[in-house]
Amino acid sequence: MGKAVIAIHGGAGAIARSRLSPEQERAYVDALSAIVTCGQALLAGGGSALDAVTEAVRQLEACPLFNAGVGSVFTHQGRHELDACIMDGRTLEAGAVAGVSRIRYPILAARAVLESSPHLLLIGEGAETFAFLQGLEAVEPAFFSTPARRAQLERAQAAQQTLLDHDGAPLDSDRKFGTVGAVALDLAGNLAAATSTGGMTNKLAGRVGDSPIVGAGCYANNANVAVSCTGTGEVFMRTLAAYDIAALMEYAGLSLQEASERVIGEKIPVLGGSGGAIAIDREGNLAMPFTTEGMYRASARVGDAPSVGIYREGCGEGGHG
Amino acid sequence: MGKAVIAIHGGAGAIARSRLSPEQERAYVDALSAIVTCGQALLAGGGSALDAVTEAVRQLEACPLFNAGVGSVFTHQGRHELDACIMDGRTLEAGAVAGVSRIRYPILAARAVLESSPHLLLIGEGAETFAFLQGLEAVEPAFFSTPARRAQLERAQAAQQTLLDHDGAPLDSDRKFGTVGAVALDLAGNLAAATSTGGMTNKLAGRVGDSPIVGAGCYANNANVAVSCTGTGEVFMRTLAAYDIAALMEYAGLSLQEASERVIGEKIPVLGGSGGAIAIDREGNLAMPFTTEGMYRASARVGDAPSVGIYREGCGEGGHG
Numbered sequence: 001m002g003k004a005v006i007a008i009h010g011g012a013g014a015i016a017r018s019r020l021s022p023e024q025e026r027a028y029v030d031a032l033s034a035i036v037t038c039g040q041a042l043l044a045g046g047g048s049a050l051d052a053v054t055e056a057v058r059q060l061e062a063c064p065l066f067n068a069g070v071g072s073v074f075t076h077q078g079r080h081e082l083d084a085c086i087m088d089g090r091t092l093e094a095g096a097v098a099g100v101s102r103i104r105y106p107i108l109a110a111r112a113v114l115e116s117s118p119h120l121l122l123i124g125e126g127a128e129t130f131a132f133l134q135g136l137e138a139v140e141p142a143f144f145s146t147p148a149r150r151a152q153l154e155r156a157q158a159a160q161q162t163l164l165d166h167d168g169a170p171l172d173s174d175r176k177f178g179t180v181g182a183v184a185l186d187l188a189g190n191l192a193a194a195t196s197t198g199g200m201t202n203k204l205a206g207r208v209g210d211s212p213i214v215g216a217g218c219y220a221n222n223a224n225v226a227v228s229c230t231g232t233g234e235v236f237m238r239t240l241a242a243y244d245i246a247a248l249m250e251y252a253g254l255s256l257q258e259a260s261e262r263v264i265g266e267k268i269p270v271l272g273g274s275g276g277a278i279a280i281d282r283e284g285n286l287a288m289p290f291t292t293e294g295m296y297r298a299s300a301r302v303g304d305a306p307s308v309g310i311y312r313e314g315c316g317e318g319g320h321g
Numbered sequence: 322m323g324k325a326v327i328a329i330h331g332g333a334g335a336i337a338r339s340r341l342s343p344e345q346e347r348a349y350v351d352a353l354s355a356i357v358t359c360g361q362a363l364l365a366g367g368g369s370a371l372d373a374v375t376e377a378v379r380q381l382e383a384c385p386l387f388n389a390g391v392g393s394v395f396t397h398q399g400r401h402e403l404d405a406c407i408m409d410g411r412t413l414e415a416g417a418v419a420g421v422s423r424i425r426y427p428i429l430a431a432r433a434v435l436e437s438s439p440h441l442l443l444i445g446e447g448a449e450t451f452a453f454l455q456g457l458e459a460v461e462p463a464f465f466s467t468p469a470r471r472a473q474l475e476r477a478q479a480a481q482q483t484l485l486d487h488d489g490a491p492l493d494s495d496r497k498f499g500t501v502g503a504v505a506l507d508l509a510g511n512l513a514a515a516t517s518t519g520g521m522t523n524k525l526a527g528r529v530g531d532s533p534i535v536g537a538g539c540y541a542n543n544a545n546v547a548v549s550c551t552g553t554g555e556v557f558m559r560t561l562a563a564y565d566i567a568a569l570m571e572y573a574g575l576s577l578q579e580a581s582e583r584v585i586g587e588k589i590p591v592l593g594g595s596g597g598a599i600a601i602d603r604e605g606n607l608a609m610p611f612t613t614e615g616m617y618r619a620s621a622r623v624g625d626a627p628s629v630g631i632y633r634e635g636c637g638e639g640g641h642g
Contacts, residue, residue: 092559092592098529099444119528120555123420124445126527206447207440208419215536215561234441238413240536240564247565251572271413 003284006039006049006184007299008032008056010066012230012276015294017311025310028065032298032308035059039184040300049184049192049226050088050111057084057107057194060180064146066296067178069105072144072198074153077205080144082198083212084110089191089220094120096212097127101144104137107196110212112136121212144198156202179211181218181228183280187302191226191282193218193242200233209233215243222282224249225256230295231268231275239267245279256281264289324605327360327370327505328620329353329377331387333551333597336615338632346631349386353619353629356380360505361621370505370513370547371409371432378405378428378515381501385467387617388499390426393465393519395474396526401465403519404533405431410512410541415441417533418448422465425458428517431533433457442533465519477523500532502539502549504601508623512547512603514539514563521554530554536564543603545570546577551616552589552596560588566600577602585610 010032020028039056043049061069061084072080084106085096095114098121103109109131113122122130132138181195195218197211210217210233217233219242220226227242236242241263248259260279268275269291276290278297288297293312300306331353341349360377364370382390382405393401405427406417416435419442424430430452434443443451453459502516516539518532531538531554538554540563541547548563557563562584569580581600589596590612597611599618609618614633621627 094559099447117525118555119525120558121529121534122525122527123529124527126420126525130525130527204438204440204443204447204451206443206445206451208442208444213442213534214558215564234439237441237535238415240561243536243561243564244568247568247572251568 004043004185004187004302005280005284005286005299006036006043006052006056006182007278007280007286007288008036008039008060008180008182008297009228009230009276009278010060010180010296011178012290012292012295014292015296015310028296028310029308031063031065032296033306036298036300036306039182040302040306043184043186044302046187049186049190052184052186053182053192053194054086054107054111056182057180057196058105061105061107061196066180067198068180068196070144071146071149073149073178073201075199075205076202078153079205080141080198081205082106082144082196083208084196085212085214085218086110086114086194087192087214087218087220088114089222089226092221094214096121096214097123097131098208098212099124099206100127101141102128102138103131104139104143107194108136120214152201179217179230181230181278183220183226183228183278185226185280185282185284189222189282191220191222191280193220193226193228195228210236210241213237215240217242219243219246221246225279225281227277227279229275229277232273235268235271235273236275238271239263241268241277245277249281256285256287260287260289264291325364325506325508325623326601326605326607326620327357327364327373327377327503328599328601328607328609329357329360329381329503329618330549330551330597330599331381331501331617332499333611333613333616335613336617336631349617349631350629352384352386353617354627357619357621357627360503361623361627364505364507365623367508370507370511373505373507374503374513374515375407375428375432377503378501378517379426382426382428382517387501388519389501389517391465392467392470394470394499394522396520397523398526399474400526401462401519402526403427403465403517404529405517406533406535406539407431407435407515408513408535408539408541409435410543410547413542415535417442417535418444418452419529419533420445420527421448422462423449423459424452425460425464428515429457441535473522500538500551502551502599504541504547504549504599506547506601506603506605510543510603512541512543512601514541514547514549516549531557531562534558536561538563540564540567542567546600546602548598548600550596550598553594556589556592556594557596559592560584562589562598566598570602577606577608581608581610585612
């Protein structure tokens with residue numbers, strides 16, 4: 001079945017075994033496993049990488065466990081501001097939305113921008129108006145709210161802290177980052193990447209991180225690599241983390257593993273950042289480096305059993321992700 | 322006086338001699354000359370590259386000739402949505418705002434984000450609220466309007482076209498792009514870059530181009546280069562044009578001239594884009610490539626006479642830019 005493969009992530013951060021109950025761990029593993037298996041089936045059936053990453057991220061947005069779509073964190077004002085981006089490695093076309101709060105699946109809005117607009121990035125109400133004209137589903141902002149996120153905002157405001165993540169840890173260097181993403185290589189040899197986020201708990205209104213920025217949180221180019229990132233958004237923006245992996249492969253001749261380790265393990269920490277990335281090169285090689293305690297992740301090659309991981313040492317469901 | 326140098330641009334596009342009256346040409350040359358001379362004086366007095374590009378872009382925003390700040394184009398809804406970005410090559414810190422319509426000098430808001438916020442990019446009302454809390458000057462959106470831009474919107478709407486620029490030409494492959502920018506190397510060897518724009522005439526509400534995106538329309542790194550771009554925004558975003566010049570120098574060993582020509586002259590046109598860039602490397606070398614008929618531009622080395630250019634063959638005021 002060739003080299004077709006899909007990988008997904010649900011955020012990186014301080015995810016120690018001791019912090020997740022067995023039930024919570026099971027819920028994350030089950031969700032990641034189901035979503036990556038669906039993506040694998042899409043690819044096996046001849047589906048495009050672009051369709052596979054769109055559907056995987058749409059399912060991650062639909063799952064309240066992850067900080068994207070339903071289950072998104074609250075801003076300081078008690079609102080939701082969602083961002084998403086998708087890139088087609090075959091054409092280098094991309095679409096993104098930022099600061100939207102009424103589009104049920106932000107990744108579908110990003111896909112619509114890619115396909116049905118001369119633009120690449122639409123923000124705020126303009127993005128929502130465009131999405132609804134394209135026939136995408138509208139929801140009330142409260143649709144994205146969950147009691148767990150509301151409690152998290154209240155904790156953050158009590159502590160006057162900005163939380164990047166969806167556990168209760170304060171803003172520190174090893175927090176859980178709330179971003180989801182997918183990368184895929186299809187049977188035709190095309191690469192694609194998609195990223196979506198609910199942002200930071202208690203963040204300033206209007207803050208946009210790396211997720212919707214082509215080259216920062218999301219990048220795909222058939223010539224080299226597809227990448228989706230999760231981590232300290234501002235540092236990933238300053239380093240152009242996703243594109244930098246591609247540039248190191250293209251211009252410096254690094255392997256996928258070398259390039260992704262260089263960016264995530266060296267260049268991001270030098271600027272005080274942390275996080276992870278999932279990346280697939282045009283040969284179907286897979287890299288999932290992260291500098292945090294854990295990263296929710298899963299991958300599945302067409303024809304093989306899926307692999308799911310949370311902690312650094314890996315966990316069940318077919319072993320290390 | 323060392324290698325200190327500043328360069329500015331006021332947009333690239335279809336700027337043929339035949340389209341500008343002698344009076345219009347004189348107005349552009351005078352404005353560019355005055356602004357670059359001011360930046361040169363700042364650097365000569367020991368001012369930082371960051372301060373020099375901030376002040377140069379602030380003056381370009383204040384000048385109604387250019388599509389940034391006063392003189393910004395209108396969106397389809399008859400509004401103004403301004404974007405700006407600044408990056409400090411010494412620290413790799415950056416600040417940006419997008420989709421703002423009530424901040425007198427968007428570049429000062431970007432600078433405030435860089436200096437006084439943990440974030441990098443703020444959009445819309447959240448960006449405005451932040452800027453006003455920082456003490457920046459608020460204006461009514463109509464402050465940015467000029468009769469010439471209003472007439473341009475009416476022409477565009479009559480033709481049902483999106484104009485990227487501030488002449489009357491329709492959307493085509495050789496139009497005038499409305500963006501301003503500055504790059505500088507100071508006496509201490511620090512690089513900085515800044516970019517600001519009023520966007521595209523008759524654009525969809527919420528469209529954000531390359532100007533406020535680190536690595537697309539603006540990038541600075543003391544290790545290699547400072548870059549400000551002007552052109553087909555979406556293509557500059559897909560190619561990470563500004564960062565790509567840096568990556569080609571850093572990873573592939575290209576010279577400033579080679580890297581900037583490769584990106585502007587080859588990689589952008591391959592994707593159907595056009596435009597230009599101004600770039601200064603850490604040795605003080607200067608490149609100002611463009612693929613359009615003209616690019617408003619000027620440069621000044623500390624200790625030398627300024628140089629101003631509009632057309633491909635250069636024009637008065639100390640010769641080719």
